[in-house]
Amino acid sequence: MADSPQITTRSDGLLANSAGNYAILPSGVAYCSGILPDQGYEVVRAELQNWVPLEQAYDFIASHLKSVGRPVQAFGGIELRVPEPLTFDNWSSFNVPYLAKLHEWGLLFGDYSCVCRSNIALDLHPPGATAMCAFSYTVPTTAKAATFLLSGQADIGADGKIIAEGDTSPAAMQRRTRFTIDTVGATLAKLGHSWSETTRIALFHAHEIPELWGAALLGALGEPIRRGVLVYRARPPIAGGEVELEARAIRQELSLPNR
Numbered sequence: 001m002a003d004s005p006q007i008t009t010r011s012d013g014l015l016a017n018s019a020g021n022y023a024i025l026p027s028g029v030a031y032c033s034g035i036l037p038d039q040g041y042e043v044v045r046a047e048l049q050n051w052v053p054l055e056q057a058y059d060f061i062a063s064h065l066k067s068v069g070r071p072v073q074a075f076g077g078i079e080l081r082v083p084e085p086l087t088f089d090n091w092s093s094f095n096v097p098y099l100a101k102l103h104e105w106g107l108l109f110g111d112y113s114c115v116c117r118s119n120i121a122l123d124l125h126p127p128g129a130t131a132m133c134a135f136s137y138t139v140p141t142t143a144k145a146a147t148f149l150l151s152g153q154a155d156i157g158a159d160g161k162i163i164a165e166g167d168t169s170p171a172a173m174q175r176r177t178r179f180t181i182d183t184v185g186a187t188l189a190k191l192g193h194s195w196s197e198t199t200r201i202a203l204f205h206a207h208e209i210p211e212l213w214g215a216a217l218l219g220a221l222g223e224p225i226r227r228g229v230l231v232y233r234a235r236p237p238i239a240g241g242e243v244e245l246e247a248r249a250i251r252q253e254l255s256l257p258n259r
Contacts (some may be wrong), residue, residue: 007109019073019139024114031117034150035076040142046254047134057132067105072105077116077136077149085121085239116151119237123206145251153180154236155243162240170210180245195221202230204244
């Protein structure tokens with residue numbers, strides 16, 4: 001795929017999405033690690049009151065962005081709920097139409113996606129087909145509060161290997177969780193931010209994580225914990241994964257009707 005003309009590489013290694021007014025910490029073809037709005041812009045998160053099937057989500061996003069005077073290139077994050085975890089082969093197939101849409105919207109740069117993403121397999125009451133539950137985008141602002149968005153981080157290493165694969169013992173679940181905390185912390189640092197600036201942390205797991213709130217795990221995050229953590233009984237999108245962690249800093253969150 002050809003590079004999008006509005007995406008350029010910055011001197012600090014981030015990608016610049018000039019049309020969408022945000023910078024990207026690249027990660028891979030399916031999703032980026034995180035986005036930072038340009039000066040004078042902020043990230044807004046819109047949660048749907050009724051989830052939209054993925055194939056209908058693109059028109060919904062484009063229509064909403066048009067209604068608020070923003071181009072589709074301002075789209076910077078999508079949160080999906082999948083019926084069940086996917087094998088690596090099915091994961092590749094799953095991404096094909098999604099990446100075709102990003103290419104159409106000018107949100108791919110070579111082998112790098114410019115959009116944050118999370119795919120969560122709910123353990124209770126999953127959707128019958130992949131659905132979008134929320135998305136994020138940039139808008140102009142005069143507010144000074146820092147905003148940013150990260151992709152969900154599963155217990156899967158950069159080499160594609162699942163941490164403690166096949167093991168859901170107490171020690172393994174702690175190790176998986178520690179990995180996601182450390183990796184998200186490193187991503188925040190690369191974006192020039194820290195846990196203290198997050199406004200929402202979300203954790204997804206189905207097996208028990210002993211001493212989750214202790215000093216070795218969530219307790220290590222410090223002050224942000226007093227704002228609470230959203231915990232879901234769910235798993236990452238890749239079969240074998242057991243823990244996923246999300247973090248973001250958002251000033252405006254919308255609840256959108258879609259029926």
